Amino acid sequence: xxxxxxxxxxxxxxxxxxAKKQATTLWFRGQRCAHWPVLSSLHRRIExxxxxxxxPCNLADKQEQLREEYRSAFYLFTADAVxxxxxxxxxxxGILFAMQHHRVPTRLLDWTESFACALFFAQFExxxxxxxxxxxxxxxxxxxxxTGREGLISxxxxxxAKTNVRIAEWLPTYSWPVGHPPLKTVAIVPHRTNIRMVAxxxxxxxxxxxxxxxxxDYSSCITKINLPASLYExxxxxxxxxxxxxxxxxxxLEGVAMYxxxxxxxxxxxxxxxx
Numbered sequence: 001x002x003x004x005x006x007x008x009x010x011x012x013x014x015x016x017x018x019a020k021k022q023a024t025t026l027w028f029r030g031q032r033c034a035h036w037p038v039l040s041s042l043h044r045r046i047e048x049x050x051x052x053x054x055x056p057c058n059l060a061d062k063q064e065q066l067r068e069e070y071r072s073a074f075y076l077f078t079a080d081a082v083x084x085x086x087x088x089x090x091x092x093x094g095i096l097f098a099m100q101h102h103r104v105p106t107r108l109l110d111w112t113e114s115f116a117c118a119l120f121f122a123q124f125e126x127x128x129x130x131x132x133x134x135x136x137x138x139x140x141x142x143x144x145x146x147t148g149r150e151g152l153i154s155x156x157x158x159x160x161a162k163t164n165v166r167i168a169e170w171l172p173t174y175s176w177p178v179g180h181p182p183l184k185t186v187a188i189v190p191h192r193t194n195i196r197m198v199a200x201x202x203x204x205x206x207x208x209x210x211x212x213x214x215x216x217d218y219s220s221c222i223t224k225i226n227l228p229a230s231l232y233e234x235x236x237x238x239x240x241x242x243x244x245x246x247x248x249x250x251x252x253l254e255g256v257a258m259y260x261x262x263x264x265x266x267x268x269x270x271x272x273x274x275x
Contacts, residue, residue, distance in 0.1 A: 001234055001237075002230075002231060002234055004228070004230070004231060005231050005234040005235070005238070008225060008227070008231075009238075011225065012115055012134075012136070012225065015136055015223060016115075019138065024138045024139075024140050024141060025138070025139045025140050025152060025187075026136055026137070026138060026139070027111040027112065027113060027136070027137045027139050027187070027203050028111065028112050028113070028114065028115050028117070028118035028119075028134060028135065028136055028137070029109070029110065029111045029112070029118055029121075029134065029135040029137065030117075030118035030119055030120065030121035030122030030123070030132070030133070030134050030135075031121075031122060031132060031133050031134075031135070032121070032122055032123070032124065032125060032126040032127070032130075032132050033126075033127075033130055033131075033132065033133075034130070034131035034132055034133040034226050034227070035131075036133075037213035037215070038109065038135060038213045038214040038215050038222070039109075039207065039211075039213045039214070040105075040106065040107050040108060040109050040207040041103075041105040041106065042066060042069065042070060042073075042105040042106050042107055042207075043066065043107075043207055043211055044105075045069070045105045046062050046065050046066050046069065046211075047062070047211060049065070050062055050065075059211065062211060063182065063209045063211075066107075066209065067176060067209075069105075070106070070107060070172040071172045071173070073099070073104055073105065073106070073172070074095065074096065074099070074172035074173065075172075077095065077098075077099050077104055078095050081095070081098065082095070085098055086193065086194075088191070088193050089193050089194075092171050092172075092173050093155050093171070093190070093191060094191065094193050096108065096171065096172070097190060097191070097193055097194075097197070097204075098193075098194075100204075101194065101196065101197075107170065107206050107207045107208075108204045108205070108206055108207075109204060109205045109206075109207060109214070110200075110202065110204065111137060111139075111187075111202075111203045111204060111205060112200050112201050112202060112203060113201035113203060114200070114201045115134070116239070116242055116244050117200050117201060117244075117249055118134050118135075119134060119235065119238070119239065119244075120239060120244050120245075120248070120249060121249075122134050122227055122235075123227075123232075123235050123236065123239060124246070124258075124262070126232070128229060128232050129229050130229055131226050131227060131228050131229055132226075132227040132235075133224055133225060133226050133227060134224075134225045134227065135215070135222055135223065135224050135225070136222065136223040136225065137187070137205070137214075137221060137222050138221045138222075139152055139187035139203070139205075139221075140152060140187075141220065141221045142185065142186070142187050142205065142218055142221040142222075143165075143186055143187050145218055145220065145221060146184035146185055146186055146208070146218070147165050147184060147186060149165050152187055152188065152189050153165055153167055153186055153187065153188045153189065154167075154188070154189050155167055155188055155189065155190065155191065165186065167186070167188065169183060170183060170186065170188075170206045182208060182209035182210065183208035183209045184208040184210075185205055185206065185207050185208045185210070185214060185217065185218065186205065186206055186208075187203070187204075187205050188203075188204055188205070188206060189203065190202065190203065190204055195251055195252070196249070196250060196251070196252070199248065199249050199250070199251050200249045245259055245262070246258035246259045246262060247259055
């Protein structure tokens with residue numbers, strides 16, 4: 001094990017212990033390319049659209065397009081998918097989670113309560129010659145900064161809860177009145193409506209109307225840890241020791257297929273090193 005990899009593990013443990021002492025919830029997110037911003041798939045899609053037409057800087061228009069596409073995609077997806085969803089998924093939040101689950105662009109960003117899970121996603125299908133990254137998010141602190149509310153935000157309606165956050169405003173079905181202030185990014189506790197969400201200890205942030213990455217808007221709440229390309233084999237070995245693989249976080253047929261695809265890539269890598 002390289003000293004650099006041990007230093008990364010020591011740093012993660014230190015940040016985790018500090019969060020525990022502060023009674024702060026720590027979430028993790030792995031990205032296989034270190035240069036990718038922490039931004040939702042829907043935000044990236046809108047950015048790409050405006051760049052394609054040569055108008056990347058019109059923030060008001062981008063925010064309007066964001067809300068329109070969010071709403072439109074939700075209703076189109078619902079029309080085709082509602083009969084295929086489980087009963088517990090046939091509500092606004094369940095449908096939104098299903099959209100994210102099946103890679104339809106949404107405001108949601110995937111996080112996990114597990115460092116090992118985030119590390120797996122940072123490593124899976126990663127280019128050996130590129131740096132990856134793992135982000136650590138103080139979810140409670142994010143909500144305090146963005147909304148003034150301490151703690152995580154539940155999607156369950158609780159009439160007795162003392163909160164100034166109307167979480168329905170982040171749903172695509174919400175009708176934003178004229179002059180509604182821009183939405184901020186919030187950390188929510190989801191219903192884990194499918195077995196993958198349970199296996200991955202899935203949590204989410206819902207990105208607001210800003211097109212700046214989370215690491216810029218909420219720098220006090222998020223820490224980025226780079227995984228240099230030189231540590232690729234160390235990360236692989238660490239995950240193997242933990243017994244972590246695709247079927248751990250995709251407990252279904254896709255996970256089995258992912259395992260065999262990954263095994264094939266590993267064998268090719270090993271064969272190239274033997275030449």
